[in-house]
Amino acid sequence: MIAITRTLVLGLVLGGAAAASPELATLTLSKVNGVHVDLAPELLPIERGPLSIRVSSPxxxxxxxxxxxxxxxxxxxLIAADFTVELEGEGRLVAVIKAGVESRLEDEVVVPRQELRVAGSMRLARRPDGYEITFEELPETLAVTIESRLLGQLVKACRGLASFLPLDCDGVGRELSTARIPLPARGDKVFLAAGWLSDEERAVFDRFAGPPAGR
Structure with a gap:
C-alpha cells in the first residue's frame, strides 16, 4: 500500500555489489532498503456491477x-530482471464507495511483513548524465496483502447494498484484502542520474547498458 511502486521501479534500476559475469549479476539494492514515507502509489479500483470502491493511502x-x-x-x-523485496508498513486508508450515492470511510491500514517478487525485462541505455531504463515486460499489477478494520466496514456496507443490488460481497472482501498496484507498462521509461550511483554501481550499469545515444 505504501511506496511500493517507486521502490520496485528503483529495484529494477539500482545496483549494489554484483557478480563478475558480464551476462549475469546478483545485486543488493542499498538505495531501496530503509524507511519510505508518504510515497503512496496509485491503487486499482474495485468495480463490481453498480458498486465502485476507490481506495487510496494519503x-x-x-x-x-x-x-x-x-x-x-x-x-x-535487453535484460531480464528478477526483484524480490521484504517489507512491512502502516498508514491511513481512505475508501470512496459509489453505488448510486457516494460515501467515504477512513481508518488505519497495516501492511504485514511479506516478501514481494517482480520478474520482467527492460532495456538499459547510457545517457550523458545517467541511464535510461525502458520497461519491456512486467506483470500488469503487484498484489500486496493489507489489513484494516475498514475492510470489514466495506464488506458490511456491500451487504447492505446487496439487499437491492446484485453484488458479490464475498468477492469484494477478497479483493479488498489485497491491494493491486499498477506497474509500468511496456515502453514506459525511467531516468536514473549517474550521481545516484556509486562507482561500483555505475560499473554494473555500464556492463549491462547499451551504447550512449548517438553512437
Whole structure:
C-alpha cells in the first residue's frame, strides 16, 4: 500500500555489489532498503456491477528489510530482471464507495511483513548524465496483502447494498484484502542520474547498458 511502486521501479534500476559475469549479476539494492514515507502509489479500483470502491493511502510509512535483484542479459541491451523485496508498513486508508450515492470511510491500514517478487525485462541505455531504463515486460499489477478494520466496514456496507443490488460481497472482501498496484507498462521509461550511483554501481550499469545515444 505504501511506496511500493517507486521502490520496485528503483529495484529494477539500482545496483549494489554484483557478480563478475558480464551476462549475469546478483545485486543488493542499498538505495531501496530503509524507511519510505508518504510515497503512496496509485491503487486499482474495485468495480463490481453498480458498486465502485476507490481506495487510496494519503499517508504511510514502509520499512524495507531486504532485497535481491538478479539481472541476466537476454540479447544486446535487453535484460531480464528478477526483484524480490521484504517489507512491512502502516498508514491511513481512505475508501470512496459509489453505488448510486457516494460515501467515504477512513481508518488505519497495516501492511504485514511479506516478501514481494517482480520478474520482467527492460532495456538499459547510457545517457550523458545517467541511464535510461525502458520497461519491456512486467506483470500488469503487484498484489500486496493489507489489513484494516475498514475492510470489514466495506464488506458490511456491500451487504447492505446487496439487499437491492446484485453484488458479490464475498468477492469484494477478497479483493479488498489485497491491494493491486499498477506497474509500468511496456515502453514506459525511467531516468536514473549517474550521481545516484556509486562507482561500483555505475560499473554494473555500464556492463549491462547499451551504447550512449548517438553512437
Amino acid at each position: 499517508s504511510q510509512r514502509m520499512a524495507v528489510h531486504g532485497n535481491r535483484l538478479a539481472l541476466r542479459r537476454l540479447r544486446d541491451d
